[in-house]
Amino acid sequence: MEEIISALRELGVEQYVITENHTDSLESFYVKKNLDLTRRADTAVRSVRVFRPFEKDGVKMLGDSEATVRPGMSAEELRGAIGRAWYAAQFVANPWYPLPAGVKEPRRPDKGGFAGKSLAESMKDVAQALFAEDTAQDVFLNSAEIFMRRIETRIVTSQGADVSWEQYEVWGEYVCQCPAPQDVETYHQFSYREPAAEALRADVRHALEMTKARARATAAPKTGAYALVLDREQMAELLSYYVSRSNSGMIYQKYSPFSLGDPVQGESVSGDRLTASLKATEPYTDFGVPMADRPLLEKGVLKTIHGGARFGHYLGVEPTGNYRAVTVPVGDTPMEALTAEPCLHAVSFSDFQMDPLSGHFGGEIRLAFLHENGKVTPVTGGSVNGSILDAQGHMTFSKERFRIKNYDGPLAVRLEGINVAGEG
Amino acid sequence: MKVQESAFIAEKRPLLLKLRDALCGQFDHASILAEDTVGRVYRVSRHSVNVGEGDNVRGFVVKVLDGGRYAEYSFSELEEGSIPGIVAAVRELLAADVRPEGLAANTYAPPAEDPTVFSDATEYEIDPAAMSDEQIVDRLTALRDKGLAMDESVLDFVAMMSWQKYTKLFLSREKDMTQSVMYTTGTVAAAAMKDQQVKQSYMPCSGLGGMELLAKMEDNVAPCVKTVVELLDSEPMIPGEYECICDPETTGMIVHEAFGHGVEMDMFVKDRAQAPQFIGKYVASPLVTMHDGACSAKQTATYFFDDEGTLAHDTVVIDKGILRTGISDLQSALALGTEPTGNGRRESFARKAYTRMTNTWFEPGTDKLEDMIASVKYGMYLECPSSGMEDPKNWGIQCMVNIAREIRDGKLTGRIFSPVVLTGYVPDLLKSISAMSGSAELSGTGFCGKGHKEWVKVSDGGPYIKARIRLG
Numbered sequence: 084m085e086e087i088i089s090a091l092r093e094l095g096v097e098q099y100v101i102t103e104n105h106t107d108s109l110e111s112f113y114v115k116k117n118l119d120l121t122r123r124a125d126t127a128v129r130s131v132r133v134f135r136p137f138e139k140d141g142v143k144m145l146g147d148s149e150a151t152v153r154p155g156m157s158a159e160e161l162r163g164a165i166g167r168a169w170y171a172a173q174f175v176a177n178p179w180y181p182l183p184a185g186v187k188e189p190r191r192p193d194k195g196g197f198a199g200k201s202l203a204e205s206m207k208d209v210a211q212a213l214f215a216e217d218t219a220q221d222v223f224l225n226s227a228e229i230f231m232r233r234i235e236t237r238i239v240t241s242q243g244a245d246v247s248w249e250q251y252e253v254w255g256e257y258v259c260q261c262p263a264p265q266d267v268e269t270y271h272q273f274s275y276r277e278p279a280a281e282a283l284r285a286d287v288r289h290a291l292e293m294t295k296a297r298a299r300a301t302a303a304p305k306t307g308a309y310a311l312v313l314d315r316e317q318m319a320e321l322l323s324y325y326v327s328r329s330n331s332g333m334i335y336q337k338y339s340p341f342s343l344g345d346p347v348q349g350e351s352v353s354g355d356r357l358t359a360s361l362k363a364t365e366p367y368t369d370f371g372v373p374m375a376d377r378p379l380l381e382k383g384v385l386k387t388i389h390g391g392a393r394f395g396h397y398l399g400v401e402p403t404g405n406y407r408a409v410t411v412p413v414g415d416t417p418m419e420a421l422t423a424e425p426c427l428h429a430v431s432f433s434d435f436q437m438d439p440l441s442g443h444f445g446g447e448i449r450l451a452f453l454h455e456n457g458k459v460t461p462v463t464g465g466s467v468n469g470s471i472l473d474a475q476g477h478m479t480f481s482k483e484r485f486r487i488k489n490y491d492g493p494l495a496v497r498l499e500g501i502n503v504a505g506e507g
Numbered sequence: 508m509k510v511q512e513s514a515f516i517a518e519k520r521p522l523l524l525k526l527r528d529a530l531c532g533q534f535d536h537a538s539i540l541a542e543d544t545v546g547r548v549y550r551v552s553r554h555s556v557n558v559g560e561g562d563n564v565r566g567f568v569v570k571v572l573d574g575g576r577y578a579e580y581s582f583s584e585l586e587e588g589s590i591p592g593i594v595a596a597v598r599e600l601l602a603a604d605v606r607p608e609g610l611a612a613n614t615y616a617p618p619a620e621d622p623t624v625f626s627d628a629t630e631y632e633i634d635p636a637a638m639s640d641e642q643i644v645d646r647l648t649a650l651r652d653k654g655l656a657m658d659e660s661v662l663d664f665v666a667m668m669s670w671q672k673y674t675k676l677f678l679s680r681e682k683d684m685t686q687s688v689m690y691t692t693g694t695v696a697a698a699a700m701k702d703q704q705v706k707q708s709y710m711p712c713s714g715l716g717g718m719e720l721l722a723k724m725e726d727n728v729a730p731c732v733k734t735v736v737e738l739l740d741s742e743p744m745i746p747g748e749y750e751c752i753c754d755p756e757t758t759g760m761i762v763h764e765a766f767g768h769g770v771e772m773d774m775f776v777k778d779r780a781q782a783p784q785f786i787g788k789y790v791a792s793p794l795v796t797m798h799d800g801a802c803s804a805k806q807t808a809t810y811f812f813d814d815e816g817t818l819a820h821d822t823v824v825i826d827k828g829i830l831r832t833g834i835s836d837l838q839s840a841l842a843l844g845t846e847p848t849g850n851g852r853r854e855s856f857a858r859k860a861y862t863r864m865t866n867t868w869f870e871p872g873t874d875k876l877e878d879m880i881a882s883v884k885y886g887m888y889l890e891c892p893s894s895g896m897e898d899p900k901n902w903g904i905q906c907m908v909n910i911a912r913e914i915r916d917g918k919l920t921g922r923i924f925s926p927v928v929l930t931g932y933v934p935d936l937l938k939s940i941s942a943m944s945g946s947a948e949l950s951g952t953g954f955c956g957k958g959h960k961e962w963v964k965v966s967d968g969g970p971y972i973k974a975r976i977r978l979g
Contacts (some may be wrong), residue, residue: 124581151563154583171558171640211607398701420959433905434896440705447905466928504746504979
């Protein structure tokens, strides 16, 4: 740190952000029930972002650029890297904005359940939970990867910030396989910042059940417009539209028409009106400013424009830092009622995507349940192609809750009149 | 000019040789990969200018086999005196108690190695260091201004380019290999808004080499703006199965996402792919010959050896419609009793090696594009692919394209549908290919993930193809 600050002084850099990340990662890779490889990655990354005020055509500008301080750099290499960033910043002609003042606070250790154990001990616990439900012969875990990490971060800025914190996390993926009546697989991810053995076991149970259902699904749904029920990760992806469109960068650059006080679901809403909060997943912003949870939407009305220092200043709103996680109150409708009327309940896609620019969402259906004429039929294949601009006035949220890393809210939503391309 | 070897790697080389000897003295097999990557990224849009670094990473990974079990240790720092600590960390890793009760561990025999000493580098015309940041930003700003001025409905026009240069050193008991590679990518993208929907078009270009790519970006500005303006009047896709003409980029996405992932042989090891049951059988039209390999083409995924020290290959995966072989990393080849094909790649030194594609493409055919379009009674011309997802086990297709242009009675009508999801069963699509144009084009601006992570640089492409595809 001292050598970086010294190089900055030598170059005359007055405004900067230095970020240090040290990650210790223990990783296990399983093929079927066998451990195939154990890895450890002990890596450090330091970066320096420099800010350079200048004038262009009589307008005050603030350019910035970043240098990576790579391991093993000599003092000369370090000065060269920061010097290149400092040189480049004078050509980054962005209108001036003030850098946020950060705070100086003692290091925040992770006080969660992973902190008291070694990475190896926690890894074993997670693997135990992951494989605990893998007891059947007809459906099983095909493979899995587990990444158990301890991350130490420090941010020091010219605007007074000096903060550091520790964070443990586990994340991974697993594939379930069901060989009969047709050999199929499904792909799943998990991510926790606290030990969550029961939640992981429940997810694996659900995943195994869904894989068995997929093995029974043979036909694609018929082409047409459906009431569509989306759940779990798809639900989180769908609602990411509102987080993206309320970002100051999107709004300032006119990629998003949102403004504070807007009824973002439109004027005519016959379904549930959306209330949502932005959840701080890091203790500080990139500038070392404490982050807090904030209201995003209240009954469909936009309450916060969020984002970094530059676009926040241009729009005249508080720079909040960047949010990725959202919490949403659950709805009033139980899952059973959500699927009581005819609908297509799509539970698994190849890669469900929400495009926040166009408002289109969709993907290839790997497993859905067709609720029709009192029967529930598993189907596979075909694709969903919908627009949230058309669908958001008629959303019904489930009473049940679902939690993953960046989403805590209703398990499912029912949308009306969504196009599905399938058979015929 | 040849890309110069990293001074950092050259300086660390004596220490790495000592580490290699220490590891080989204590474990049944050991290898080291050292990586030094530098690059820069430039982006100019209506409201923003960015100049930054690419994925500038520098570090080391050792992989050891002892008592049949593999372990890896990635680290950033290597100094005199580090070696005993690294050896101890690897020992600790091999002994770590991380397995639940009752689960076993896979074991492997040490890989056979031919003595190999290798050193080479790719070539470039214009060294990035010969151009200042100011010159590059000015060139991109001129492209942006040209794009913004072309049509008043253009909301934003983005010009971006990046270059990346790396040196990798691979050491094992029998191998001492060094390579230095540089590639460059450039994209122009336009955005326009109508009825709260932002429509986007983009045109990429890429290649091995240096800043000579900037000149190619100039030609892409006008067609990019023309397309985004057309997209403002696009209609939602009418679901159905259509005769389709795919442009080379869409062909590339089909080659890569729909089929390529299915022949990655780490998926064979896990029983996650259908392909092993189809070796020696028709999986595509006899018109189709498919290649993958770091030396099968000169594009952004070209290299001389992979991250496990296997020399680059040009693998013919499909030969005239018949599936011949998959592509493989070293550990998967050991498990399967096959030969590695130079496809063991890591996102960086800090990540595991998996079987990964490189330059993946269909050979061209003999048809003319205009004849192919003229042969379509009613169908779609597909272009501007946006994303795709693999499904090796079930050979399901998910590819998304931005534009489907209507063809009626052999002519483009001007009607456009967007966005479009391609679905279906991979062999059905590949067997339906009935025409291929006479030249192949590859593009390598994108990255490929394994599942939803492990991003590596790839290129893909081929000729224009005619096929029946389900669109939604």
